[in-house]
Amino acid sequence: MRAKLEALMRSMNLQEGSSSGKGKKDMKDHKFWSTQPVPKHDEQITTMGPIEPSIPVDQVSKVPAPLPKEFEWCELDMNVEKDAKELYDLLTLNYIEDDDEQFRFDYSISFLKWALQPPNWRKEWLVGVRVASNKKLVAFISAIPIQLRTFDQSTLMTDINFLNVHKKLRSKRLAPVMIREITRRSHINGIFQAVYTAGAILPKPISTCQYFHRSLNPKKLVECGFSRIPHKWTLARMIKHFKVPEKTSIPGFREMQQKDVPEVRVLVNKYMERFDFAPVFETDQDVEHWILPHKEVVWSYVVEDPKTNKITDMISFYSLPSSVIGNPKHKTLNAAYLYYYATDVINATDNSKDDDDQEPPKLLGKRLNDLVGDVLVMAKRLNFDVMNGLQLMDNGLFLQQQKFGAGDGYLNYYLYNWRCPDVDDSKVGLVML
Structure with missing residues (x-):
């Protein structure tokens, strides 16, 4: 694959x-x-x-x-x-x-x-x-x-x-x-x-991010010639390894709605402050366009606190399928791409985020793993075959745990007519289409 x-x-x-x-x-x-x-x-x-x-x-x-x-x-x-x-x-x-x-x-x-x-x-x-x-x-x-x-x-x-x-x-x-x-x-x-x-x-990247891939439909990927069964594995073992739960786990996890746009904009912009290279969503219209769900294009979910009704988290992905050429069984490979996410858990970890000697904040890592786990459930439910993502933002806190495999591909980020110091991949907050 x-x-x-x-x-x-x-x-x-x-x-x-x-x-x-x-x-x-x-x-x-x-x-x-x-x-x-x-x-x-x-x-x-x-x-x-x-x-x-x-x-x-x-x-x-x-x-x-x-x-x-x-x-x-x-x-x-x-x-x-x-x-x-x-x-x-x-x-x-x-x-x-x-x-x-x-x-x-x-x-x-x-x-x-x-x-x-x-x-x-x-x-x-x-x-x-x-x-x-x-x-x-x-x-x-x-x-x-x-x-x-x-x-x-x-x-x-x-x-x-x-x-x-x-x-x-x-x-x-x-x-x-x-x-x-x-x-x-x-x-x-x-x-x-x-x-x-x-x-x-x-000339000259300001940052380089590695691609990671998470199988959701191993059988189809093998049939397409996209995946190979690992050495000494069986297809049954491969399917079991990549199986996702039937249901989401976070209370209050639901699809984002129009009414959530103002809160999501505040939440995302606050989260983006963690990174050195990131977009600024200046208006509600920006969030409405880029993050609010668009049919068959982008899916976004929020967590609404059952007690306070406050939006505490957001996570999204978009669809970019590939045509399968010359395959008698499958014509399309349905790929989802991890997009923007944000959580207010950073408010509890801000004091430690800049200390390079500390381990990644456990609270943030746990929350992101829960969020990504739930979005994998939704992607599987929507019949996506694979979830792709880059090593940027805080993705390093969940890629391995959520069974994303490191790929050989890299994406280089460039600026035109703007001199800027190098940016570590974990400080990149911009997701390009």
């Missing part, structure tokens, strides 16, 4: 045509990135702030970056079904695929609408490239606004995602042109910093 998952994960990068994050190149080998305001691989960073100064918006070029003559720029409107379907087809057929061409990420149209239309989204930031002669969509890049805190500084940035070029056009070097164009469009709106992730090692 893990090898296939890592092959998919490693393909998520901003280096056109690359699907491997092995090794660091010299800056001279990164011809494009050496022209951009990003740190060098060997640069030791102790201060924080812009690499290049912002320029007056009226001095930003109004002319799009030049494309090869056979292509033209376009903007996609996710509220127009034709545009949404074109993007779905482009990503489904060209975006993320494992090395053996057995599995391919299958972002749903509902997922893409959710990911690309948060509060204050802009149509001009959903940038496509079409073939001029037949108007076929062959490339795409997106930006959405994000309020990101790096240590003690909160900055409005763009979150860059879904950079994809049709497989047959990878030699055209469209990706650097698209990055320049989305940068120009961000600058026009007065935003001069960005955040992005990549499986590839580019």
Whole structure:
């Protein structure tokens, strides 16, 4: 299972045509990135702030970056079904695929609408490239606004995602042109910093997080060729090992509702203060969009104290299935991805959290194990086959106990035009889609 998952994960990068994050190149080998305001691989960073100064918006070029003559720029409107379907087809057929061409990420149209239309989204930031002669969509890049805190500084940035070029056009070097164009469009709106992730090692990650995977349906994963039965194990033993309880265990554990949004925003923002690299949910609308359950896209649960009716905990995951290619028995692998969570147990552990010599707070570890255990119950009940997660936030307190297996895949976090000291994976609070 893990090898296939890592092959998919490693393909998520901003280096056109690359699907491997092995090794660091010299800056001279990164011809494009050496022209951009990003740190060098060997640069030791102790201060924080812009690499290049912002320029007056009226001095930003109004002319799009030049494309090869056979292509033209376009903007996609996710509220127009034709545009949404074109993007779905482009990503489904060209975006993320494992090395053996057995599995391919299958972002749903509902997922893409959710990911690309948060509060204050802009149509001009959903940038496509079409073939001029037949108007076929062959490339795409997106930006959405994000309020990101790096240590003690909160900055409005763009979150860059879904950079994809049709497989047959990878030699055209469209990706650097698209990055320049989305940068120009961000600058026009007065935003001069960005955040992005990549499986590839580019100049220069501020943090690197390892992937972990928790089997929920071992039999199906084996039948798909996604998992292997461990040496000296039987399938029956494997199924027993990964079995989850039938019912949740925390009193007051329930699905999040609209009325919970204000309390959840306070709870999540307080929890995010634990981390050095984290989003800020500035409005209730942010929480309503990103965390409130969206049908078939994101599931969120809260714990409502039976005595006080106060929301004490929240945990969520989103759905990103993969198509199973050429398998006679299964067409889809249903994967859940651990998303944001928060608990007010930190109020009782704040005094010890900064002491590096102490063991992880037992109270927080127990609570997170209970929460994740309950969300695994819900994911299994919803027929997910596997739960994926990264080694970030406080995940180290529960991954092993909840039987997540360490994978070979890693996700690198990057900042554009923002110098920032390295961040330990346990201090990363941003979960990227």
